[in-house]
Amino acid sequence: MDVVIPCPAVRTSPATGGELHLAGPWRIATTDHRLTTVARTVRALLEPHLGDRLLPPSADDGTPDHGGPGTGPAVLVLALDAESPAPDRAPVGVSPRGTAEPVDESHRLTVTRRGITCRAATPEGVFRAATTAIQLLAASTDRTPCQELSDAPRHAWxxxxxxxxxxxxxxxxxxxxxxxxxxxxxxxxxxxxxxxxxxxxxxxxxxxxxxxxxxxxxxxxxxxxxxxxxxxxxxxxxxxxxxxxxxxxxxxxxxxxxxxxxxxxxxxxxxxxxxxxxxxxxxxxxxxxxxxxxxxxxxxxxxxxxxxxxxxxxxxxxxxxxxxxxxxxxxxxxxxxxxxxxxxxxxxxxxxxxxxxxxxxxxxxxxxxxxxxxxxxxxxxxxxxxxxxxxxxxxxxxxxxxxxxxxxxxxxxxxxxxxxxxxxxxxxxxxxxxxxxxxxxxxxxxxxxxxxxxxxxxxxxxxxxxxxxxxxxxxxxxxxxxxxxxxxxxxxxxxxxxxxxxxxxxxxxxxxxxxxxxxxxxxxxxxxxxxxxxxxxxxxxxxxxxx
Incomplete structure (x- = not known):
């Protein structure tokens, strides 16, 4: 079921289909020190929804992948990626952070049978993708389809x-x-x-x-x-x-x-x-x-x-x-x-x-x-x-x-x-x-x-x-x-x-x-x-x- 609000602009499904089982346990992984604060914040936002299904930070070893389905915990990967989708149009409006141009918040989220990967060119974009992931985990039932979601905001403020x-x-x-x-x-x-x-x-x-x-x-x-x-x-x-x-x-x-x-x-x-x-x-x-x-x-x-x-x-x-x-x-x-x-x-x-x-x-x-x-x-x-x-x-x-x-x-x-x-x-x-x-x-x-x-x-x-x-x-x-x-x-x-x-x-x-x-x-x-x-x-x- 489609649960994400705001609704992502682009949604595609892999030809192979498949589903991600959400029961967990889950760990958070990132290999980029620029996302350390983002990872900590995402963990705090996830805790009310996953409880003890969210593994402690000691399990977040920075390794973004791990074997196949059923061989270990599911992983929420946070990654900076210069090749992530740029917005197809510049956001309208004033940046609340005071920058001359609005920060790039475009992002891509990939759901596979092993977990969810959040990619963007900026930490802010990665965080926006992560909030989509949190909604999938918190508002879905026990599983969600394998899919890729791409999105960017229309309004900067x-x-x-x-x-x-x-x-x-x-x-x-x-x-x-x-x-x-x-x-x-x-x-x-x-x-x-x-x-x-x-x-x-x-x-x-x-x-x-x-x-x-x-x-x-x-x-x-x-x-x-x-x-x-x-x-x-x-x-x-x-x-x-x-x-x-x-x-x-x-x-x-x-x-x-x-x-x-x-x-x-x-x-x-x-x-x-x-x-x-x-x-x-x-x-x-x-x-x-x-x-x-x-x-x-x-x-x-x-x-x-x-x-x-x-x-x-x-x-x-x-x-x-x-x-x-x-x-x-x-x-x-x-x-x-x-x-x-x-x-x-x-x-x-x-x-x-x-x-x-x-x-x-x-x-x-x-x-x-x-x-x-x-x-x-x-x-x-x-x-x-x-x-x-x-x-x-x-x-x-x-x-x-x-x-x-x-x-x-x-x-x-x-x-x-x-x-x-x-x-x-x-x-x-x-x-x-x-x-x-x-x-x-x-x-x-x-x-x-x-x-x-x-x-x-x-x-x-x-x-x-x-x-x-x-x-x-x-x-x-x-x-x-x-x-x-x-x-x-x-x-x-x-x-x-x-x-x-x-x-x-x-x-x-x-x-x-x-x-x-x-x-x-x-x-x-x-x-x-x-x-x-x-x-x-x-x-x-x-x-x-x-x-």
Missing amino acids: RGLMVDPARGYLTPGELRRVIDLAALYKLNVLHLHLTDNEGWRLQLPSVPELTSDRADGSPGSLGEYYTVEDYRALQDYAADRFVTVVPEIDLPGHCAALRAALPDLPAAPAPEGLAGRFPFVPPLDLADPATKAVVTSVLTEVCRLTDGPFVHIGGDEAVGMTADSFVLAVRELRACVRAAGKRPLAWQESSRAGIGAEDIVQYWVDVPMMDLPDTEEELAGRPDLLAAGHTLDLIRALRQFFAPADEDLARVLDGGGRVLLSPQSHLYLDRPYPPDVIPAEQAESVSRLGFATYRPRGVRPTAAWDPTSHGVPDARIAGIEATLFGESIEGLDDLTVLLLPRLTSVAEAAWSGRAPEWEAHRARVARHARLWQDRGLSYLASTEIPWP
């Missing part, structure tokens, strides 16, 4: 954003998320580290941001990543060829920062806004004290970050004038660049001007928000009513988000790059509809997801086509799923919202197209075993033919 600012995840839980991302060939973990609800990164230059506050005001509340946590997390991710991108969300979404530093003035507000709707006043980057704090924060975040990118936020800055917002975005960009990193920001930042070096994360337009127009339509949206939405509030939301309809054109006209994260399909904090939730999960799953999003199941996410937004290939930075943490109370909540939907995002990001639904759902069904081995909760959606 394949990301997942999680939100510990609202739904804190321990460093150990984040490592499990990194493992999951790597197994599906994602290569970016975007950490939304700050928001109104919390500040999750220790910065010794501004210790107030993670000091405990007895009044219960927004902030760290004792849960944050120390400098040592953050550095160790980046090292762990790098071993899996995943780049960590931190986000410090400014100038809005700043209640936690304001609670720690309460004397910073509010940004100038638009006339007539005060008193109509509640909002946290954004920061005023024209204020010298505010600018000094923000400069200190971003400079230290850049210093602590190994990767080349730092995300500055820039979304939903409710309560500041257009001029004040433009100034803030320009100051934030300049600060990150002065510290030697490349800034990313949400699409609203395009209103501060766009150049060829700018990358914006596209997430919303008004049609995508799916808002009702009349009281009758609102009455048919229990999700919005339960969240306290009135028609007056919905009209205000339409007005506030109206400029978003032009953001994509602004980016393209200005020569910038687009990181595709459309709310309609790639926001995985969207609730599941009741009709796809099995009865035994109804109570635990029904509370998950952002209440104002119309619920959607697995199939709508799988239907997303990366080309549907009309962004030319040369202007796509990459693809990134997001999962904001308003309803998250732990790792189980997070993975139930991610799985099975993350699999189709990984498919689209790697292959550049939506998967064929019937074949995809059959492959997804086999991955329940992989998730169970790893202790990951998931939605047993009725859309999937689980074994």
